[in-house]
Amino acid sequence: MHRENYMNALREDIVDTITRHLTPVAQRYGYSDMPLETNVKWRPMVLVIGNYSSGKSSLINEFLGAKIQDTGQAPTDDSFTVLTYDDSVPETEGIRVVEHRDGKVLLNDPEYPFSTLRKHGQRFAAHFQLKKINSPFLKNLAIIDTPGMLDSITERDRGYDYQEVIGDLAQKAGLVLVLFDAHKAGTVREAYKSIRDTLTAHTSEDRIIFVLNRIDECTTFNDLLRVYGTLCWNLSQITGRKDIPMIRMTYSSNAVAIKRDSASVPSFLPLLENQREDLKQTILQTPRRRLDHLATYLEIHGERLAHYIEALQAFGLEFQSFRIKKMFIGFLISLLGGSLISLIMMTLGSMAAPTILWSVGGVGAGLIMVLWLASVQKRLEYKFRTTRIENLDTLTPVADQTRKDSWSAIRDLVYQHLKKNKGDYSLYDLKLDRFNIRKVNDDATHEIREALSGFQSMSEDDLKKWGKDRLTREAHKKDFPQ
Known part of the structure; x- marks a missing residue:
């Protein structure tokens, strides 16, 4: 009975970790339409x-x-x-x-x-x-x-x-x-x-x-x-x-x-x-092996989800860099255009004051910039997105077999998500979520593997003591919720 309680409690802890930490991030970024715990709860x-x-x-x-x-x-x-x-x-x-x-x-x-x-x-x-x-x-x-x-x-x-x-x-x-x-x-x-x-x-x-x-x-x-x-x-x-x-x-x-x-x-x-x-x-023995499978499930999806977010982050960084460069080029072109307008007016013998001439040039530069952003910039960004999405394999490094397997599992998800969504996520949020997923994955899986390893050598007395300690911890959480 105590062993069954231990296994059930450990299973609940794993499912709870997936539910609270992995699923919200997975659904936020389109990694999974369904809660990740659906298959294991x-x-x-x-x-x-x-x-x-x-x-x-x-x-x-x-x-x-x-x-x-x-x-x-x-x-x-x-x-x-x-x-x-x-x-x-x-x-x-x-x-x-x-x-x-x-x-x-x-x-x-x-x-x-x-x-x-x-x-x-x-x-x-x-x-x-x-x-x-x-x-x-x-x-x-x-x-x-x-x-x-x-x-x-x-x-x-x-x-x-x-x-x-x-x-x-x-x-x-x-x-x-x-x-x-x-x-x-x-x-x-x-x-x-x-x-x-x-x-x-x-x-x-x-x-x-x-x-x-x-x-x-x-x-x-x-x-x-x-x-x-x-x-x-x-x-x-x-x-x-x-x-x-x-x-x-x-x-x-x-x-x-x-x-x-x-x-x-x-x-x-x-x-x-x-x-x-x-x-x-x-x-x-399936329930006992199920715990190993759940731990592996958490590890795999934690690693894949972190890799998935890394890919979105890499795409976002490249897209942001491309956008800034093209906007800067547009800014330079608009300045040049405004300057040319002012010079042309001066060359044609305009009697307007220099401040007015440069003001007209500034308005011209602003109009050029607006046209650039509304037309040229959008076309360039669309072309960049289309080309980059069709060539995703260089988006993240895949130096070893584990990374290759991970990329193979998420590549189509990344492709479909970027085709449907512009990927305009906050790069800070992506970085923070990726860090949190990796931390949860490392800490949780380490604790779970230790618990599974110790389970084999635990006596009935150890299991009974563990059960009492767990009840005490749960009662403490109810009395002093965080």
């Missing part, structure tokens, strides 16, 4: 994807301890289903669905982090749902079951872009399970695209776990080795990696129980029981 999520009939629903039902999701050899469910915890009904009364919400309600409920999925349209909303279940397995996490991937289904047939939805959900998830079954160790077209392109673009490799499911359907150990080898080869071709990613193996104990009655249970299954338990524990 809810509970840890496990995304389960795979070919149709790969056993996704059966595996989920086994973890939950009841038949919650429909199962079958043919595609049985074409919905994205969020499975989350509800304790209003005691589990002693039987594990079951306590509450059901459809996609339209779910996408517009601020309690959940799915509002960004509204962009996928009404067809997607009709295939999106949430089930609240009183299973203790879901106490600290949520599971997202997905439609099986096929060769014949296209995004147009589904009515929404399946890959984009998978990418958005993978970005929110703390863990992604990619399931294969013993009968189809190869990959269908949608699975190939998901593994090769979608997942790599929206999440990191350490969050992806490959699972060979339904291994009880291999009749002999040789069959299992053949299937496992085939899957390894396929994954190496898809990922393009020389090292084979780790593949966990599992099966449904319910299916094995049925086979046991017919005496057709493969003899090698007991040897792989530890694989099933390891997969289960890996999933249950």
